[in-house]
Amino acid sequence: MIDSIAPLDALGLVAHLHRLPSEHKGMAGKVLLIGGAPGMAGALLLAGNAALHLGAGWTILEMFDPASAHAYSEQAELMVRLASFEATNQLAASKPDLIAIGPGLGFSDLAKEWLSAVLRYPQIPLVIDADALHLIADTPEFLTLLRQRNESFPNQVVLTPHPGEAAHLLGNTAQAIQADRPGSLAKLVQLTRSIVVLKGQHTLLASPTNQALLCQQGNPGMAIGGMGDVLTGSIAAIAAQGLRHHINLWQASCIGVQLHATAADKLVKQNIGPIGLTPSEVTLEMRNQVNKLL
Ligand SMILES: NC(=O)C1=CN([C@@H]2O[C@H](COP(=O)(O)OP(=O)(O)OC[C@H]3O[C@@H](n4cnc5c(N)ncnc54)[C@H](O)[C@@H]3O)[C@@H](O)[C@H]2O)[C@@H](O)CC1
Numbered sequence: 001m002i003d004s005i006a007p008l009d010a011l012g013l014v015a016h017l018h019r020l021p022s023e024h025k026g027m028a029g030k031v032l033l034i035g036g037a038p039g040m041a042g043a044l045l046l047a048g049n050a051a052l053h054l055g056a057g058w059t060i061l062e063m064f065d066p067a068s069a070h071a072y073s074e075q076a077e078l079m080v081r082l083a084s085f086e087a088t089n090q091l092a093a094s095k096p097d098l099i100a101i102g103p104g105l106g107f108s109d110l111a112k113e114w115l116s117a118v119l120r121y122p123q124i125p126l127v128i129d130a131d132a133l134h135l136i137a138d139t140p141e142f143l144t145l146l147r148q149r150n151e152s153f154p155n156q157v158v159l160t161p162h163p164g165e166a167a168h169l170l171g172n173t174a175q176a177i178q179a180d181r182p183g184s185l186a187k188l189v190q191l192t193r194s195i196v197v198l199k200g201q202h203t204l205l206a207s208p209t210n211q212a213l214l215c216q217q218g219n220p221g222m223a224i225g226g227m228g229d230v231l232t233g234s235i236a237a238i239a240a241q242g243l244r245h246h247i248n249l250w251q252a253s254c255i256g257v258q259l260h261a262t263a264a265d266k267l268v269k270q271n272i273g274p275i276g277l278t279p280s281e282v283t284l285e286m287r288n289q290v291n292k293l294l
């Protein structure tokens with residue numbers, strides 16, 4: 001079954017990110033990333049760093065951890081805010097071009113408040129990852145909001161579950177997901193009516209309007225905490241630029257997945273991994289690859 005799935009071949013689309021001499025940051029898009037609860041601020045920072053290095057015009061972090069909601073001298077470009085319970089008002093004030101929610105989000109009332117506000121925020125592309133997926137799995141109201149949003153604004157949400165998150169969404173086990181990844185992918189698309197990236201060895205992507213594709217790149221050096229956060233930030237940045245550079249969310253998801261895995265393979269070829277390969281190194285290599293492909 002896996003053998004019959006078409007391979008992902010998206011890197012040619014990177015050329016759309018080419019910038020005209022006159023471009024300004026508004027054309028590269030404003031990305032808002034939400035998460036980073038106490039103990040997991042790193043997840044949001046990894047996603048934010050990836051968005052920054054993949055070319056987002058602005059990267060704003062709505063950070064849940066009060067101790068981490070400050071400027072980072074090593075990455076002062078990130079705009080870090082302390083998330084409050086005024087999620088709807090904050091979104092209206094920020095006017096993001098794209099929202100990504102989930103890395104280090106946790107399951108607090110604050111997390112639920114932000115997820116609810118994001119799912120109700122109209123029109124713009126959303127990337128939904130990590131704990132936000134667990135919250136959708138646990139809360140029928142969130143699943144209903146997601147499905148309604150996809151009906152009103154088709155192809156504007158991508159979900160990026162790993163097999164554990166996919167299992168929770170489908171009421172199954174990670175082993176069952178792995179035993180039939182193409183079937184699980186189809187069920188996730190049907191359940192959520194979203195673009196779905198089912199991560200893991202040979203990541204699969206599909207959407208309500210796109211047949212499944214299989215990523216032939218990637219390696220087990222990527223099995224390290226934070227690697228998925230980098231993918232989330234990367235897809236967010238590519239899709240945000242894509243709004244003015246003719247790349248839709250499906251295409252941005254395809255580019256992000258292939259670029260992420262290709263960068264990790266390139267680093268392993270240089271003996272920077274598989275052991276000890278870090279998500280931050282993959283972010284920098286993705287930047288190299290993008291600039292070569294323009
Ligand atoms: N630096 C940080 O602060 C980091 C924080 N993180 C955050 O930590 C929270 C928990 O996320 P986790 O993903 O660690 O935990 P989860 O509880 O969501 O998932 C972990 C479980 O999923 C299953 N699973 C995952 N990948 C699998 C695969 N390829 N094959 C089979 N089973 C698989 C396994 O059962 C595994 O125990 C999230 O909010 C996440 O964003 C992580 O992103 C890692 C980095």
Ligand SMILES: Nc1ncnc2c1ncn2[C@@H]1O[C@H](COP(=O)(O)OP(=O)(O)O)[C@@H](O)[C@H]1O
Nearest residue numbers: 162199200201218219220222225226227228229
């Ligand atoms: N053995 C593997 N082969 C290829 N890719 C892998 C492998 N293990 C992990 N990955 C990739 O690494 C990333 C891990 O994401 P995830 O599990 O969400 O990490 P985290 O939540 O800790 O950031 C995914 O993009 C996944 O496809």
